[in-house]
Amino acid sequence: MTMHEEIQKILLTEAQIQERVKELGKQITEDYKDKNLLMISVLKGAVLFMSDLMRAIDCHMKIDFMCVSTFNGGTKSSGVVKFLKDLDMDISGYDILIVEDILDSGLTLSYVRDMLYQRKPNSIKIATLLDKTVRRQIDIKADYVGFDIPDEFIVGYGLDYDEKYRNLPYIGVLKNVK
Ligand code: IMP
Ligand code: MG
Numbered sequence: 048m049t050m051h052e053e054i055q056k057i058l059l060t061e062a063q064i065q066e067r068v069k070e071l072g073k074q075i076t077e078d079y080k081d082k083n084l085l086m087i088s089v090l091k092g093a094v095l096f097m098s099d100l101m102r103a104i105d106c107h108m109k110i111d112f113m114c115v116s117t118f119n120g121g122t123k124s125s126g127v128v129k130f131l132k133d134l135d136m137d138i139s140g141y142d143i144l145i146v147e148d149i150l151d152s153g154l155t156l157s158y159v160r161d162m163l164y165q166r167k168p169n170s171i172k173i174a175t176l177l178d179k180t181v182r183r184q185i186d187i188k189a190d191y192v193g194f195d196i197p198d199e200f201i202v203g204y205g206l207d208y209d210e211k212y213r214n215l216p217y218i219g220v221l222k223n224v225k
Contacts, residue, residue, distance in 0.1 A: 050212065054219040058201055059194060061216040064176075065099065067193045071174065072103020075144065075191065080106050083169060085141035087134065089159060090114040091213065092148035095205035096176045096193075100146060111136045117155050128158045139167040148205045149177040150192075153185035160187070176204070177218070 075084075084104075088097040090112055101110060114132035143163060150156055156173060163171055174191035181198050202208050203215030212221075 050215065053212075053222055054203075054215070055222040057217050057219045058196065058199070059204075059218040064193070064204060064218065068096070068099045068176075069103045071191050071193060072100055072105075075100075075174070076103075076105045079104075079108070079142060079144070082142040083140060084108040084144060085136065085138060085168075086110045086144045086146050087138075087163070088112050088146045089148075089155070090132065092205045092207065093146050093176075095213070096148055097146045100174065109136070109141075111138075113159070115155055115159060117152075128155055137166070138163065141168050143168045143171045144191075145171065145173045147173065147175040147189075149179065149201075150175040150187070150189055151179045151182050153183050153187040156189075157185045157187045177201075177206075 084106060086097065086101060086108060088094060088110065091114070097110070101108065111134045112132070113134050116129045116131055145156065145159060145163070147156060150173075160171055160173070172190040175189040176193040178189060178192045178195050179198055180195060199220050200208070201218050201220055202212035203218040205213050206218065207213045208221060
């Protein structure tokens with residue numbers, strides 16, 4: 048079976064994602080033209096969104112990466128945030144935009160945001176491609192949201208199941224996942 052044949056249905060097509068990312072890029076360009084933008088991506092799921100979004104933004108900016116994990120390979124969040132890689136840069140004085148693939152329970156992002164606040168940046172905002180609002184456990188909102196999606200486990204465009212399927216150019220639901 049090819050990877051595509053393992054997908055039960057497509058939730059967001061490649062074209063839909065690309066169009067929405069361009070819109071977000073325009074909005075961020077407008078909002079950050081007089082700021083000191085540093086985009087911080089949370090590995091690994093957000094790398095595709097990050098690389099498309101940064102090319103849709105027309106102002107000076109820098110990027111950095113950090114890695115945290117809440118999953119143990121399955122489809123349920125463990126609730127424990129594991130810190131795997133720190134940033135390279137000193138973020139004080141920067142206007143931070145955290146770039147995430149998906150905002151689910153909110154545990155990961157609230158942990159990351161609180162940790163970054165302690166390092167005295169100028170401001171922190173959040174951009175997430177996907178938002179599963181119904182699953183939220185912590186009161187946290189993204190400033191830029193690509194799509195609100197239903198409570199289904201999805202893969203593709205950076206999102207994984209057991210570290211696989213990140214390279215699908217669209218977002219879909221797998222055939223045999225409970
Ligand atoms: P949260 O801490 O529950 O908000 O989870 C955020 C992280 O869980 C994301 O960065 C993803 O890595 C992962 N995640 C949440 N929902 C899904 C999904 O439907 N498919 C794949 N990964 C997911
Ligand atoms: Mg993940």
